[in-house]
Amino acid sequence: MIKRQTVKLPDGTVLPAIGQGTWHIGDDPSKRNTEIAALRRGVELGMHVIDTAEMYGEGLSEELVGEAIHGIRDEVFLVSKVYPHNAGKNRMITSCEQSLRRLKTDHLDLYLLHWRGDIPLAETVEGMERLVEDGKIARWGVSNFDTKDMEELLRVKNGDHCMVNQVLYHLGSRGIEVDLMPWHKERNIPLMAYSPLAQGGSLRKELVQNEIVTKVAAKHNISPFQLLLAWCVRSGQVLALPKSSSEKHVKENAAAYEVMLTKEDLEQLDHAFPAPSNKVPLDII
Numbered sequence: 001m002i003k004r005q006t007v008k009l010p011d012g013t014v015l016p017a018i019g020q021g022t023w024h025i026g027d028d029p030s031k032r033n034t035e036i037a038a039l040r041r042g043v044e045l046g047m048h049v050i051d052t053a054e055m056y057g058e059g060l061s062e063e064l065v066g067e068a069i070h071g072i073r074d075e076v077f078l079v080s081k082v083y084p085h086n087a088g089k090n091r092m093i094t095s096c097e098q099s100l101r102r103l104k105t106d107h108l109d110l111y112l113l114h115w116r117g118d119i120p121l122a123e124t125v126e127g128m129e130r131l132v133e134d135g136k137i138a139r140w141g142v143s144n145f146d147t148k149d150m151e152e153l154l155r156v157k158n159g160d161h162c163m164v165n166q167v168l169y170h171l172g173s174r175g176i177e178v179d180l181m182p183w184h185k186e187r188n189i190p191l192m193a194y195s196p197l198a199q200g201g202s203l204r205k206e207l208v209q210n211e212i213v214t215k216v217a218a219k220h221n222i223s224p225f226q227l228l229l230a231w232c233v234r235s236g237q238v239l240a241l242p243k244s245s246s247e248k249h250v251k252e253n254a255a256a257y258e259v260m261l262t263k264e265d266l267e268q269l270d271h272a273f274p275a276p277s278n279k280v281p282l283d284i285i
């Protein structure tokens with residue numbers, strides 16, 4: 001049997017370690033059908049965690065996701081995010097209801113605070129808990145929280161109901177390995193990795209063209225992109241969220257969670273792209 005990497009949430013829910021991101025999906029109407037087909041193909045292939053946000057295209061991404069999951073809602077683990085300025089206990093209810101309308105569903109499987117703003121964490125947690133009680137969300141978490149933010153969160157009432165923290169993480173950005181990742185591991189709260197393929201641009205080029213990356217990828221008969229994903233989810237503590245508007249790429253990404261890297265592979269990759277030895281500020285897009 002093929003072993004697939006999974007991640008377990010604190011409430012016992014087990015998820016495949018690779019899901020689908022949707023930032024910029026829905027921005028261009030001419031790509032609509034292709035993007036819907038890509039998302040649906042991803043779900044078929046087991047990437048049933050779909051991550052969106054009210055911020056993405058100011059609702060356009062949620063609308064497209066709503067269309068893509070029509071008829072298959074029960075197969076999808078749906079994640080959306082609230083803007084920090086909407087994360088007060090009353091506005092958050094309205095924001096969530098608007099997301100639900102755009103997504104054409106009656107509940108989210110996970111709702112995240114997109115990043116930390118000025119609203120006290122206690123108030124945001126109160127709003128999240130109310131949404132859970134009302135059945136509008138099944139669980140909640142945060143995004144772009146560094147270790148100090150997580151510690152503060154766990155000190156507020158019901159803060160320990162947080163299921164996940166979504167942060168930037170890829171082979172070229174390993175700062176979270178210094179203290180945030182160990183902090184999460186100790187408490188069994190998984191991380192979601194955004195931009196696991198380093199988005200685009202020069203850093204991504206540096207990663208996928210690197211001699212060691214291409215050598216290790218060739219050894220496993222996979223592409224450098226698949227290697228980046230397999231590396232990202234190697235610990236069982238991280239769920240990666242690559243975004244793709246292409247069915248070909250989606251197929252490639254879905255196959256990556258069957259790749260198990262060896263100790264030797266990881267040592268070589270560590271050598272090429274070492275984690276920092278001291279705390280660095282959280283990378284944020």
Ligand SMILES: NC(=O)c1ccc[n+]([C@@H]2O[C@H](COP(=O)([O-])OP(=O)(O)OC[C@H]3O[C@@H](n4cnc5c(N)ncnc54)[C@H](OP(=O)(O)O)[C@@H]3O)[C@@H](O)[C@H]2O)c1
Pocket residue numbers: 020021022023024051052114143144166167193194195196197198199200225226241242243244245246248249250252253285
């Ligand atoms: N919480 C936050 O603050 C936050 C911030 C940023 C992102 N996110 C989430 O994380 C998701 C992923 O991050 P991201 O969109 O920034 O970047 P990413 O997933 O690292 O990279 C996306 C880019 O990679 C390409 N790609 C995907 N699969 C590929 C493959 N197999 N081969 C070659 N190219 C491939 C995509 O092009 P194609 O579309 O052509 O495949 C796209 O250009 C977002 O969509 C969003 O859901 C969250």
